[in-house]
Amino acid sequence: MLKSILMTMDPRPGRRRRWGIYVLLGAVAVSSVGEAMMVVAVPWFVLQTTGSVAQTGILVALGAVASGAVGFVSGPLVDRWGFRATAVLSYAVGGIGAACIPVMHALDMLNFPTLAALVVAANVLDIPASAAVTGLVPELAEDAGMPLERGNALLSGVHQVAQLCGPPLGGAAVALLGVADVLLIDAVACLAAAALILGWLTAGRARPAGRPAAPYLSELRSGLRTLREHRLLRTVAASGTAFNGLDSGLAGVVLVTYAYQHLGSATSLGILLTAFGLGAVAGTVGYAVVGHRLGARRVYLGSGLAVALLIGALAALPSLPVGAALLALLGAFAAPVGPVRTGVLQRSVPREQYGRVTAAVDTAGLVAVPLGASLTVVMVGAVGLRPAIVTLACGYLLVVACCWAAPALRGMHADQHS
Numbered sequence: 001m002l003k004s005i006l007m008t009m010d011p012r013p014g015r016r017r018r019w020g021i022y023v024l025l026g027a028v029a030v031s032s033v034g035e036a037m038m039v040v041a042v043p044w045f046v047l048q049t050t051g052s053v054a055q056t057g058i059l060v061a062l063g064a065v066a067s068g069a070v071g072f073v074s075g076p077l078v079d080r081w082g083f084r085a086t087a088v089l090s091y092a093v094g095g096i097g098a099a100c101i102p103v104m105h106a107l108d109m110l111n112f113p114t115l116a117a118l119v120v121a122a123n124v125l126d127i128p129a130s131a132a133v134t135g136l137v138p139e140l141a142e143d144a145g146m147p148l149e150r151g152n153a154l155l156s157g158v159h160q161v162a163q164l165c166g167p168p169l170g171g172a173a174v175a176l177l178g179v180a181d182v183l184l185i186d187a188v189a190c191l192a193a194a195a196l197i198l199g200w201l202t203a204g205r206a207r208p209a210g211r212p213a214a215p216y217l218s219e220l221r222s223g224l225r226t227l228r229e230h231r232l233l234r235t236v237a238a239s240g241t242a243f244n245g246l247d248s249g250l251a252g253v254v255l256v257t258y259a260y261q262h263l264g265s266a267t268s269l270g271i272l273l274t275a276f277g278l279g280a281v282a283g284t285v286g287y288a289v290v291g292h293r294l295g296a297r298r299v300y301l302g303s304g305l306a307v308a309l310l311i312g313a314l315a316a317l318p319s320l321p322v323g324a325a326l327l328a329l330l331g332a333f334a335a336p337v338g339p340v341r342t343g344v345l346q347r348s349v350p351r352e353q354y355g356r357v358t359a360a361v362d363t364a365g366l367v368a369v370p371l372g373a374s375l376t377v378v379m380v381g382a383v384g385l386r387p388a389i390v391t392l393a394c395g396y397l398l399v400v401a402c403c404w405a406a407p408a409l410r411g412m413h414a415d416q417h418s
Contacts, residue, residue, distance in 0.1 A: 018145070019200075020140040020202070020203055021141055021143070021144045021146060021154075024137070024140055025154055025158055027192070027194075028158050029158045029162065030189045030192050030196075031189050031190050031193035033162045033166045034098075034185060034189025035162070035166070035189075035190070036162045036163055036165070036167055036170065037167070037169055037170030037173060037186055038170070038186040039166070040174060040182075041170055041173075041174060041182040041183050041186065042059070042101075042119060042122075043056050043059075043060065045101065045102075045179045045180075045183065046059055048179060049105065049115075058116075059116055062119065063119050063123040064366070064370075066123065067127060068127070068366045068367060070128075071127025071128065071359050072360060072363040073220070074125070074128045074355075074359055075128075075220065075355045075357070075358070075360060076220050076356050077355070078131050078132055078356070079219065079353060079354065079355040080219075082204055082205045083132040083135035084136065084197060084198075084201055084202075084203065084204035084205055085204075086129070086355070087133055087194075087197050087204070088197050089125070089194075090128050090129035091129065091191070091193045092191060093121060093124070093125050094121075094125060095186070095189070095190030095191035097118050097120075098118075098122045098183050098184075098186045099184060101118050101122075101183050102180035102183045104118070105180065127359050128359065130362060131355050131359050132204070134155070134342050134345070134346065134358065135204060135346075135351075136201070136204045137151045137155060137346065138346050139203040140201070140203050143203070147291070147292035148343055148346065149287065149288075149339060149340075149343060150288045150289075152338075152339035152343055153284050153288035153339045154288055156335070156339050157281060157284040157285060157288065160281050163277065164277035164281065170182055173185065220356060222353060223355075223356030223357045223359075226349065226353055230348060230349075231406075231407070231408035232344060232409065232411045232412065233345070233357070234408070236341055237361045239399050240337075240361065240365055241364045241365050241367075242395075243396075243399060244365040244366075244369055245375075246372055246392055246395050247334075247372070248368070248369040248370070248373040248376075249372045249375065250311065250376075251276075252376070253373055253376040253380060253388075254314075254388060254389055254392065255273070258272075258314070258385065259272060261385065268320050271324055272324055275328040275331070276327040276331040278328060279327065279329060279331030279332040280332065281331075281335075282331075283331060283332035283333060283335030284335040284336070287335060287336040287339060291339065291340075296340050296343065296412040297410065300337060301400055301403060301404055302333075303335075303336050303340075304337070304396060304403065305400050306333035307333055307396055308393050308396035310326050310330045311330070311392055311393040312389070312390065312393035313326055314389050315390050317386060340412075344412065345361065379391060
């Protein structure tokens with residue numbers, strides 16, 4: 001009798017858990033669009049209320065610095081609190097910070113230090129939120145019967161679509177509704193994401209501790225030690241940081257200079273960035289469909305090589321249609337790199353250390369962005385645009401060659417099928 005009952009039981013997770021991955025993607029989509037709109041709204045609000053370009057730059061830089069600093073030290077807390085609680089807290093704090101800006105301004109209680117504190121609050125938990133969300137994906141993808149590669153690609157695609165659509169929507173909303181309403185929209189979006197995760201998801205709860213938690217600094221050091229001693233993690237983190245620096249030089253300096261000096265208009269820059277964004281979405285969709293059938297190492301190295309060759313082709317400084325086509329291909333080939341890296345972290349990092357290791361990797365990648373852009377500015381000024389593009393392409397080739405030669409990266413395939 002017992003045997004017959006067991007045989008008739010449905011071994012699959014309940015419907016609530018099977019739909020968890022889609023609820024998470026929906027929550028991330030809502031919050032990401034709101035945050036992308038805020039990229040337009042916050043600088044516009046500061047200029048509108050202070051009239052100071054310098055103060056606008058200070059606030060933007062302050063938000064980025066605070067996000068990186070808090071992101072690095074918050075990793076052990078992500079592991080202690082659990083992915084679900086961290087995601088809810090991060091979105092809630094961001095939403096409350098965004099909502100307080102127009103409310104306090106309407107009450108005539110908003111001076112510059114208060115505004116700076118609120119902008120920091122709205123951005124300070126970005127890295128913990130990212131670590132928590134990617135930490136939720138493996139369990140939710142397994143519940144849905146979805147390959148992990150597809151779950152990571154869909155998450156990446158949601159971010160890419162938000163970055164593509166959010167700023168134009170933000171600009172239109174500022175023109176139609178006013179900047180204060182756009183900040184409130186972002187607040188509602190973040191709070192809605194927090195409510196969705198809190199009300200629906202059961203995955204990612206903090207696991208009961210079998211023994212007292214280690215001291216905070218000990219936990220932080222253990223994550224860094226894992227990153228240092230695990231050869232595959234170390235290689236992927238170092239190459240990802242290098243790619244981030246090169247990417248920032250390309251997007252933030254080279255494309256702007258190319259559009260300004262050789263194509264002659266800001267519209268051209270918009271077309272180039274849109275082509276890249278559309279290509280990235282297409283590449284992400286393709287990886288979501290077939291990525292689990294491909295070797296992670298082959299995708300990682302092949303994407304890097306293709307990106308290097310396409311950037312080298314930009315050194316010819318082609319016309320706008322050709323440049324847009326190259327950028328679309330560049331976006332498509334670059335798109336799988338992020339999901340592959342995330343998959344390596346999810347499979348290789350012990351669950352109890354995932355937050356601290358991922359936060360450290362993301363912080364290193366964030367630090368590389370201003371460094372790469374600054375070095376590219378110096379290089380363009382010193383040798384000109386065309387040699388700078390060739391140098392960037394060689395930089396990508398060098399990173400790919402080092403990855404190809406690294407024995408640790410050969411473990412990607414075994415890790416993917418473990």
